[in-house]
Amino acid sequence: MRIVSGGLQHETNTFSVSPTQLEDFVRDSHFGEGLGDSGSIRERFHETNTVHGGYLKGADELGIELVPVLNLRAYPSGIVTRETYETLVSELVARVQAALPADGILLDLHGAMVTEDYEDAEAEIVRRVRESVGADLPIVVTLDLHANISPQLPGYADVIIGYDTYPHVDMGDRGYEAIVLMSRIVQGDVKPAMAYRQLPLLTMPPMQCTLREPMVDLIAALHQLESREGMLTATVAMGFPFADIECMGVTVLAVADGDQQLAEAAVDEFSRLLWGQKEELQPRLVTIESAIEQSKEAGGLVIFADGSDNPGGGAPCDGTVALQALIKEGLEGAVVATLCDPEAVDAAWDAGEGGQVQLSLGGKVDELHGETLEVDAFVERLSDGEFVFGGPMAQGLKDSLGKTALLVINGVRVVVTSLRRQCIDRNMLRTVGVELDSISLLVLKSAVHFRADFGSHAARILDADTPGVHRPDFSCFEYNNSRADRCYPLKLDARL
C-alpha cells in the first residue's frame, strides 16, 4: 500500500496586524532555506508527537509505503497573503501529483487558516487536491481542535479527524489513527459516512481546555460515542474565535461505517450534550493585581496565563501590562516568559552577560498590548534559544526562540526572545537557566498549552484579565463577516 501525505498548517488571527508571508512558513518549518522533501520530513518528524510523527509510526507498523511530499507550518499570525497561499498550495498539489499513483492521501492541516481569498483555506486546499487526484482516491484529513470548519470541507474529504486534546498532546495519536483508518478504507474493510454539524456556539481558549471541566466529561462522552458499534471516529472542533469569518465556532463531526444515519444521530446526540454545557464553557478572568496578591499566599507557584498576548494564537507576544505591574511591585520571584523583542535582545547581547542596559521594551507591534516600557535592565544570561520539546506536547521536536536574553528589571526576571514563541515547555525556560522552583509568580503568554508541562507544578493557575488580540472575551472584538452575533454567548437566546 502506497500513501501520500502532505501538510500545510496555519492558525490565522484576523485581528492581528501582521500578515503571514512565505518566509514565515520557511523559517518556522525548519527545513533550511527550502520547503523540505520526503527525506527531511521523515527526519524532522520521525518519533515526534506530531501528526506526521503518527503517520510515520503507523506506516512502519503496518508496512505501508508512506510518501510525505510537503509539511509546512507558520507560527500563528495574521491573514495569509494570496501569493503565499497560491505558492504553497500549488507546490503541494504538484508534489502530490508527482507522487501518484497512490492508494490514498493523508492531509495534515490546521483548520483555521484564513487567506486574502479564502475564509476556510483548508476547504480550498482539499478541494484542489481532490480535483487533482480524482473522486475515487480516499482523502483523510486531520485538523486541530481549533479548526473553524465550513460546510464545504466535509464534501471534499472522506474522513476528518480532529485532535481530542487541548493542550494538543494527542497529535501523534491522531496521525496514527488517520493512517490506520486509511489502511482499512484502502483494503475495503470500511466505507466512511461522515456527518457534520456546526453549532450556534462560540467558546474561548481557557475553557476549551480538555484538562478542565466541562471538557473532561465532554471528551469522555465523545470517546464513548466513537467506540460504539458501527462508529469509526468522532470529533469536536471547538473553533478559533479570533477570526472574523462566517464559519467561526464549534463544529461536531462523526464518521460511521457505511451508515449515514448512525453518523447523523451521533452528531445530534453529542451536539445536545455540548449545548447543555454552554454556560460552563465561558471563562472567568483575574487581574494581575489580584494575581500578585494571590502569589503571596498561595504557598507555591502561581501561573498567570496571559492568553490575551498568546503568540500561539497570533498575538505579538510583546505585551507589557502584566510586566509593568510586576516591575512597579518589584516582585522578586516573578518571571515573565516569553516576551518577543528582537531589538531589546540585540541591545542585551551588546551589553553582554553581567552588563546593565537601558531599553525600550515591548509594546511595539500594535497599540493593543500595553505601552513600551523604558527600563534599566541587568543582563543575567544570554542564549541562542535552541531547544527540544521535553514535555508531552510536540515531544522530541526541535525549535528555537532565536537569540534570547534573561533580563532582571527591579527584581523581575523577563525572558526576552527574538522569535515569537508560546512558552509551553520547561526546556524553553532552561535555555536561559530558569527553573520553576525559583519562581513564585510566572506570567506565561499562553492560554492553555502550558498546562501540559507546567500544570502539575503549579499551586494555582489564573486566566489573565489583560488586553490583546487573543483576549478570551467576545465583547472586545468586532465581528463583521461572521455568524458570531447569531451564536451564544453574543446572542444569549440562541437556539440549537
Ligand SMILES: [Zn+2]
Ligand atoms: Zn490548537
